[in-house]
Amino acid sequence: MACLRVLLPLACACLALLAPRRAAAQQQQQQQADEAALLLRIKSAWGDPAPLASWSTTAAAAAHCNWTYVACDTAGKVTSLSIANVTLGGVVPDAIGGLVALTELVLYNTSVGGGFPAFLYNCAGITRVDLSHNYLAGELPADIDRLGGNSLTYLALDHNNFTGAIPDAVSKLRNLTYLALNENQLTGTIPSGIGELVGLETLKLENNPFDAGVLPDSFRNLTRLTTVWLAKCGLGGEFPSYVTQMSEMEWLDLSSNQFVGNIPSGIWNLQKLQNLYLYSNNLTGDMGVNGSIGATGLVEVDLLHGKIPASIAQLPSLMYLWLWDNNLSGELPAELGKQTPMLRDIQIDSNKFSGPIPAGICDNGKLWVLTASSNQLTGSIPSSLASCPGLIWVLLQDNQLSGEVPAALWTVPKLLTLNLQNNGQLSGTLPDKLYWNISSLYIDNNQFTGRIPASATQLLRFHASNNLFSGDIPAGFAAGMPRLQELDLSANQLSGSIPDNIGSLSSVSQMNLSHNQLTGEIPAGLGSIPVLNLLDLSSNQLSGSIPPSLASLRASELNLSSNQLTGEVPAALANPANDQSFLGNPGLCAAAPLVGSLKGVRSCAAQAADRVSPRLRAGLLAAGAALLVAVAGLAFLVARDIRRRKRRLAQAEEPWKLTPFHPLDFGEASVVRGLADENLIGKGGSGRVYRVTYTSWSGAEGGTVAVKRIWTGGKVDKGLERAFASEVDVLGHIRHSNIVKLLCCLSRAETRLLVYEFMENGSLDKWLHGHKWVAGSGTVTRVPSVVRRAPLGWPTRIRVAVGAARGLCYMHHECSPPIVHRDVKSSNILLDAELNAKVADFGLARMLVQAGKADTVSAVAGSFGYMAPECGYTRKVNEKVDVYSFGVVLLELITGREANDGSEHGSLADWAWRYLQSGKSIADAADKCIRDAGYGDDVEAVFKLGIICTGRQPSTRPTMKDVLQILQRCEQAYQKTLDEKVEDYDVAPLLQVPMRGGSRRKQVSDAKVVDDGCKGGFDCNV
Known part of the structure; x- marks a missing residue:
């Protein structure tokens, strides 16, 4: 009993102490439940x-802290909601404002819309807000300073x-x-108050339609800035000299x-400046350089005026010197290349540079691109350039x-490529055998002497016109240059006969041997x-007759x-297209009906008539007149018969003419019956x-085909007729x-x-973009709204x-002559x-009249976003318009964007291109469904390849x-192991050339082309 009297007060005291703790725990559990409920409301608002x-x-209590994209403090309150690169849609839910402990909100690239989420004012301690790359709209609130108060960074x-306008409250x-x-x-205009944000390190305001204004003087206070993007902001006035005091600056755009004035010299002393x-x-x-350059980290310079300062040659981190298409003048720094161990790419074309090429330009041994065309450079080519081991491109x-x-x-x-043409005074001789790797050699309009090379196994283009080459064309010339496509040796002093085996140059599309001293007959080969x-x-x-085999060209x-030349011009060559092809050959003649179409060529009959007696000549004329009367009478009877036949045909329905290109198991009737509106799957400009x-011939159910109806009724449009003829001519002979x-x-x-054969899975455009109708000059596909496809x-x-x-x-490479599609696009x-890809719709295709040479077309054709820039200012196009369009398709495959989806660009x-130049992660630009799939290197390689293909x-x-070679290596990369990089397959020489905008883009395209590059391990003729 005594014990009870002692223990009972103690127990009561313990219970009194435990009660507040129990209440606190219950309160914490309730708070955690409230936080979880808020998250579920947010999820529900997003559907x-x-x-x-x-x-x-x-989920159990406090389990919400382990949910994806969520982080909590020790009390279970949500402090971070970070969601990036997933599709949420809708608006930013108000319920987020209930997460009062939130310090970080990231909804980057989640497709959310609506206005500025002012409910975030409830989150008093928020430090980070990232709502970029979305569809938010409306004006920024005037009281935006309530966002996080003094905590927002x-x-x-x-x-x-x-x-x-940007509110002053910022x-x-x-x-x-x-x-x-x-x-x-x-x-x-840009508010001057931003200059009061003295802790600012990154400021990005570029590409807004600001009114014309000036950069506020208060910006001189922003001395901690490292990154400044103010391009296309309507800024004018004097160039801000206070930039030279921003010692932390790394990137300045x-x-x-509309800035005017001079570039302040102090800008070159910013030690950390890189771009x-x-x-x-x-x-x-x-350029405003008065002495040495202190910006030792400078790796890229892009300016417009003045001279290159000598001190730029002393930048140890300089990798790319890109100054093409400017108004720069003066001499290149004499020390360029000697103190720049990282320098590998010099592109200074289209300026007014004068003086010599620096002697030590490749002393670092890493230079692999030198392009300085269209300047006023003088002197000789330095011998050190010839010893540059990595050099692949010299223009x-x-x-x-x-x-x-x-x-x-x-x-x-x-x-790979050496272009020295149009210098006038370069001289020397060429070796008998050029190095195996060179593919393009241009030395026209100089003073080279000696004999032409007998061997260059990889040479594709050899242009050496207007030089002083002499001697015979080597007998083994054709065997020594098996891949040659273009040959121009005109205006030299070559002699002897053309080798009989020159016809074995099976890939040559252009051959110019004019203005030499060649003798003998024209080889029939x-x-x-x-x-x-x-x-x-x-x-x-040249002498002898024209080989009849030339008629097959x-x-x-x-x-x-x-x-x-002597003898009769082959009838197949005697046409208006060759009207001036035989001038200055008095021994040539042509058959009487063809003489009028060939200038300077006499009739063979007239030559013979000079040896005929007057009496025989009169008899022949009389016989000819009689024959003419007889022919006229016969023509009248034939014409009358034709008119009668036409009248009879008009009374009956005209039958279909079927031209098969493959074995068929159906007739025209079963095809024509299917041309009903319910079977319509696409429409386009043609x-x-x-x-x-x-239904098959036997009456059994057959297969499915796609039928393109080019036109119906009325007068035939000439443009559509050409489109039809082109498509039939191209596709009918392709296997x-x-x-x-x-x-x-x-x-x-x-x-x-x-x-056509029917393609079960429709167009690539449908899979990437899912449009109901895809307009354009070619076929367009209709996609029912109920169809949902996995990405x-x-x-x-x-x-x-x-x-x-x-x-x-x-x-481009296997057809003879080559074919240019001219409307390559994802549709x-x-x-x-099995989702195997096939190129379709050749309604705009053209047989190129000359491989590698532009073909004249009658009008601008193609689809917006896919058309190469040259299509807008010239009617001469070649295969490179297809390369540009295919580059856009590659970018579609990577980003998921449409060809015309470049926002304000x-x-x-x-x-x-702008995205690549911004320095952002290429992975972040990828389509969401491939972004985190573990193929980052491959995705980056194809993205860069797309940019290179779309060079201006x-x-x-x-x-x-x-292009095919690079893509095949990327395909091999994912089939191996994920840790094998694309660089392991030698794609780096092509893909590591960074681009600099618009017409300024350059790259090296011939990086290691295998002999069967286009075949890629399969038979191109299958």
């Missing part, structure tokens, strides 16, 4: 998206649709270190504004260089070269004038497309597994039908890219049941053979 599947009501609202967010409002629709962009302003004077044409070219330059082991479409042998001393230009299930098969065509006066994974995307590239590679890449190609200048784009 229960799949990425938030882990957010579940069945990071605010990213870029890449949205915000409008109106200046009260005093602890901001990162402010990004770029890529919106903000107006007004003030391009595309400087000042182009597209009104700056005057020189020095259109200068005033002189002297003997170092002999070692012809044998640089990795050299020239007529057997299948792709030869320019042959110029004029102004030589498809030459668009044939010139045999000013020789000593007709409609139907899905037709036909390739990656080109859609044309089975047959049906025609009659008012209608043309093209019958394409990376292995399928790269397989589709390889398949389409194979088809285009076959067209013209069709997928079969207009096209996807321009957007992609056709000459800078790779060939489809090069």
